[in-house]
Amino acid sequence: MPTLTATATAHPNIAFIKYWGNRDASQRLPQNSSLSFNLDGLLTRTRVSFSPALTSDSLKLNGKTITGPGLARVVNFLQLVRNLAGETIFAAVESTNNFPTGAGIASSAAAFAALALAATSAIGMHLNEKDLSRLARRGSGSACRSVPGGFVEWQAGVEDADSYAASIAPPTYWDLIDCIAVVNASHKPTGSTEGHELADTSPLQTARVVDTPRRLALCRSAVLSKDFSQLAEIVEQDSNLMHAVMLTSQPPLLYWQPATLAVMQAVQGARKRGLPACYTIDAGANVHVLTLASDVNPVRAIVEAVPGVSQIIQAGVGGPAMLQKPSLDG
Numbered sequence: 001m002p003t004l005t006a007t008a009t010a011h012p013n014i015a016f017i018k019y020w021g022n023r024d025a026s027q028r029l030p031q032n033s034s035l036s037f038n039l040d041g042l043l044t045r046t047r048v049s050f051s052p053a054l055t056s057d058s059l060k061l062n063g064k065t066i067t068g069p070g071l072a073r074v075v076n077f078l079q080l081v082r083n084l085a086g087e088t089i090f091a092a093v094e095s096t097n098n099f100p101t102g103a104g105i106a107s108s109a110a111a112f113a114a115l116a117l118a119a120t121s122a123i124g125m126h127l128n129e130k131d132l133s134r135l136a137r138r139g140s141g142s143a144c145r146s147v148p149g150g151f152v153e154w155q156a157g158v159e160d161a162d163s164y165a166a167s168i169a170p171p172t173y174w175d176l177i178d179c180i181a182v183v184n185a186s187h188k189p190t191g192s193t194e195g196h197e198l199a200d201t202s203p204l205q206t207a208r209v210v211d212t213p214r215r216l217a218l219c220r221s222a223v224l225s226k227d228f229s230q231l232a233e234i235v236e237q238d239s240n241l242m243h244a245v246m247l248t249s250q251p252p253l254l255y256w257q258p259a260t261l262a263v264m265q266a267v268q269g270a271r272k273r274g275l276p277a278c279y280t281i282d283a284g285a286n287v288h289v290l291t292l293a294s295d296v297n298p299v300r301a302i303v304e305a306v307p308g309v310s311q312i313i314q315a316g317v318g319g320p321a322m323l324q325k326p327s328l329d330g
């Protein structure tokens, strides 16, 4: 059997309505539905080569060989792909991110979306978007939202078969920009896999989950009607709710740095002065400042001026996970 190779790319995504807490951790079935957009320009490119000559799976990330828990997570995922395909051969995985590593941008969504597409293609399976999204979910929940393009909603569903993401609008639908304010964090934060497990230790998680359909409906309608001020209110409330759960978990998760709070306040001040800007924060100290393309310069200038912000990474709305042409596989 010859070497079976494929290369795929995917963008990370930023959620307006967050996923936090699983109903079933092993299958990454979430407690609530979520809504996000893909981040254009930020890209993970992953090449997977299955070969009968290999005696184990291997992983290289940005040229560095990965072992330990990072490799184990990819091996578990490749095992799912092998089971689906009825194969037993091992694979070499090589992945690169074009965005700065260590800048605290969650890369697991782009990583598992690209890996799901490259691995299934390399092994000869051609999954439709829904089944690819379901598979990517097993690697990292939010990865299911990096499979379709543009603005994307992940229906929590009740089981594996109906828990997947789909586009609600294409990338060109609305010119939103994410200015990621990179804040220097001195310690490595608790990862999201561990964080999801703590969600139910907060007495606020039930209230957050029960209220999600209301926030999701408001957010969806704000996106579809391009109503920035409605979007801003619901996005900040959703992020604050998730961080309220994190802060009240046992043990508590406090991701913010002083500069995180300073950016939040600067953004709220800018909005009061009439600029379209709102913040949302994932499981880290960086602040995603959302604005419209038409207003990005003044908003960026305000965020850049906040002490403690070391860098701004700017991204528009990105497309779906894509397979690279076989001629470019080298």
Ligand code: PMV
Pocket: 014, 015, 017, 018, 019, 020, 034, 106, 108, 109, 140, 141, 142, 143, 192, 193, 196, 281, 282, 283
């Ligand atoms: O996909 P995970 O397990 O890395 O979880 C993502 C969690 C958040 O980024 C905090 C929220 C979200 O919906 O992206």
